[in-house]
Amino acid sequence: MAQLTQTSPTAPTPPAPQPRSHRAWLIAVVAGAAIVTAGAFTTVPGLLVTPLHEAYAWDRGQIALAASVNMVLFGLTAPFAAALMDKVGIRRVVVGALLLVTAGALLTSVMTAPWQLVAYWGVLIGLGSGCLTMTFAASVTNSWFDRRRGLVTGALSSSSHLGQLIFLPLLAWSVDSFGWQPPVVTLAFVALAVAALVLLLLRDHPADVGMKPYGATEFVPKPAPATGAARRTVNVLVRAGRTGPFWLLAGMFIICGASTNGIMWSNWAPAAHDHGMHVTTAASLLSLIGIFSALGAVVSGWLTDRFDPRRLLTVYFTLRALTLLALPMVFSAGITPQMIVFVIVYGLVDVATVPPVIALANRCYGEDGPIVFGWTNSAHQLGAGASAFLGATARDLFGSYGVVWTTLSAICLVAALLALVVRAPRSA
Template sequence: MPGLLVTPLHEEYAWERGQIALAASVNMVLFGLTAPFAAALTDRIGARRVVTGALLLVAAGALLTGVMTRPWQLVAYWGLLVGLGSGCLTMTFAAGITARWFDRRRGLVTGALSSSSHLGQLVFLPLLAWSVGRFGWRPPVVTLALVALAVAALVYPLLRDHPADAGAKPYGAREFVPRPPPVPGAAGRALRVLLRAARTGPFWLLAGVFALCGASTNGIMWSNWAPAAHDHGMRATAAASLLSLVGIFSALGALGAGWLTDRFDPRRLLTVCFAVRALSLLALPLVFASTVTAPMLLFTAVYGLVDVATVPPVIELARRVYGDDGPVVFGWTNAAHQLGAGASAFLGAAARDVFGAYDVVWAALAAGCLVAAALAPAVRVGAHRPAERARAGYPSQS
């Protein structure tokens, strides 16, 4: 949605693109920083309450955005409220749900849950872009708020916190697993996990890789794709349709990556994904056009397939290295992902204002992806890990 707001707000209020992108940056940073605390809070009060509260925050932020008149209000409403609410529903949430409800096929499940957010692009973006062009930017923002309220009304009575609440075993488990007692001190636990993980090398490698991932995916695409397409003369509806198509291929790529994660070394999968993404970003300035062409469709397919494909292997690596703390550790690596995304959203828009085009942005992000491809194989979970794990306070495992 932020990408669809840039041009209308710039034209209506004469706000600079950097001012508008600042709200998207704050949103993305909070989207990431909230995740580990939300994961720990879920262990204390349950997923149903966390999800319901998050959806209410999203609804409130979207409704208030519809009546704003100043740039700081966009930062407060969309950046702060929507950022906090959506931060509770990230891939960290998916990792926690998978750990509780599934004993087998975890890679495939995390791939499926990762793909769901990008399927939302397919459902909403073309409709929202059409609505922005026909009715202005306010009705689509209110529509999102109403949808969030409707989903909250379904979540509270239907969602269960644990398989035991439904009298079921986790998928693939041989024995019934009772619901664990609430874990007190959610915020303290999240910080303690961070301090332990920060004393290990794999955490910093995963965080660095995921920061580059965020910069080269949602950081640039969610807030700068529509303005970049506008620079090439493409209509907003066409640009949103291409981004929705990215969502389709992202869903397929996430499912495929989840299936592959169950069968192959996740580190090699990460290297392949980042290498392919780098090549696609390098090719983008050469194929960008005012209309939807075959090369643009090819870029959409290739980029989409590796867009979210990095999530299942990173979740699996966090689980292998950090055990039960894996979902919270992934939450902190996801925070790094969103810090990279927030920086990319703001700096990408600022670079456009300085250079008059996005070409330098695509090249810089491609270089970052190549760095991530080189870093992924360095994540160690084998012979050299036990001593380092022991120093950090984690149990010994291969």
């Protein structure tokens, strides 16, 4: 019996030697693959608008409704995904999410009506991809890493953009060459393959394999399944909802979502098509925006440590307003110097709003700050969903996106003013 006790997998004593290459890095790579895959699905709706409109004569607004539902559920799912991971385990949630994404993509490939696009792409893929966000990245990092947490969290958080950068030009070329269905089916099988990879290699905690977290000096037992996390998430929302700063932050992020991924990921390709630009060229420019977005987020984080986050937000939203106002004048059938300038400036301020808003949430709400930011991010997706639908509907009504760019420019100026009135302590 003594021998059985020593070799029990639940024994608190870890093996003495630790491998030179820690398994935590493999876990991070697998988690990154899941996030990259989910990120790829966010770029597809914009590529489908024109093909579906031409193939089935569906209104652009009907098609964009699926992207709107997807974005809203993506945002609403994220605050609860971490609680579910704490309760049933990271691996189970991630595998289930990828299977939902796979099912949604496969069913989309055989749809025959607009409501099916909403149900399959909007609901199934929205719920699945919503589990594979920054909350997933934070869960993996906190469990497996004692050192290098900032590096790993940053890398995993940027993986979604990496998925967009890697897949978007390929998807655009595939849609243009083979039609819209083969790329959707291909993405479904990519998600299925990654689900199998997660099932084989991802583990919830280092203790599951008798290891210490990377950089830890002592063995860390696996915590018991959490209870009440979802209740706390809701309670924080109720408390924050009684305060002014929450609504100012949420309002800014509604506008942020409407003027970034809401309009760009769903309407950039059809807007470029209106100006005679080839879909592959449009997709390449959108990928280039993603590159500068990642750079802008890093620079913004550095600036947030040194300057008032409110003033940074005012600058970012003002610059975004100016770029959107100028967009109809720089759009053309090809790539021009003016379009490159737009891509650079707009990209740099695209995700730059995130670090200042996180800083303000933490300053105003202390230990509840991360949860408040999670709900603020849900507001971001509500704005994105509304913009995806209303932008496409406006195109159907007015025959162009001109009114869309002007309206978004105006509300960005409103956000720039809102940032100045957030009452946050000067010290962190």
